[in-house]
Amino acid sequence: MKMDFRPLFFAFLVLGAFSCTRPAMTSSSATEQSGYSASGQTGLDLTRNREEKNKAGNENILVGTTGREAYENAPYSTWFHPTYQRYQPNQKIMEELQPLLENVTVKAYTGSWCLDSQRDLPRFYKVLDFARFPHAKFNVISLREDKSSLTGEEKRDSITAVPTFILLRDGKEVGRIVESAYPTIEMNMLTILKGAAK
Template sequence: MNSARVSFFIFLLIGFSVLWSEEAMSQDVQDNLIGEVTLDQIIENSRIFKVYVDRYEPDPRDIEYLSSLNGDYSIVVFFGSWCRESTKYTPGLVKTLNLVNNDQIEVTYVGVDEQKKFPNEFLKLFDIKYIPTVVVLKDGNEYGRIVERPQLPIETELVQILKRLQEN
């Protein structure tokens, strides 16, 4: 092969690989979700998020505990559709709460921009500095949070927060 053909071949390979990687990235995360969003919007926005939700296997003991939980609780999940940790850890919480199906646990998802400045009213109200952050509330008061990377499975950390709350 002469050098002109080799150069042309390399040019084509590079061009196709750039186009393919941009296409793959645009199909994985379509838009940065900002503000209060639904779980359906999160899943529609990122194929990989749904894959992680489907694959996650939460601890059955935590599912049992959360299913039998009495009292009204609120969980606010601050995540970034652009954020690797959000994509890695939030699906486990989503799968857990879907399996629990406890009407006494209300979940709100809030998408945050990459600079962590929007939606400002939520970020200031909850003093959010890191993403993802899961805030556990009862009667409007915060009783715990899971910040960025959980040390244990995310559902286990949630159960620990709720058990501490019930002991008080």
């Protein structure tokens, strides 16, 4: 009797595509700019964006506090720009969301090596740009593959998965989006902030 390994292979392929333990794939091809330049907008400088080698030692990953300009440059721009360009926030939801962002700050834990982070971080930036949310109120902390940071703050915030977006109003957590936003980032944010306003 001959065994058919195709279903097993397909299952591993699907699991691997959604796992945040897999290193990011990079490309040397040119990508479109996001249409929004962080330079002059965020006040962050390149010395803040630290890189380390990944576990395998074959590529750099971002670690620590990370400014948007890191994603505007290769190799991270190869996934940031195309995803940012493609994502179109729902205008009706954005109209409801924008006034609820008063006194809100966002802390994001991401992994530049993580496919979920590569999908959702550019989308999150697009939502914030549509809402004209001040980038000074959005703090991104890049984690290593073992989900550790330079300072250990991920332990204080009980981070177990990336990406994790923590929404705070007046310094107090009102909710978080963990690993995947469903149905959309802006809808998740609206649901969290509407619930917090009650």
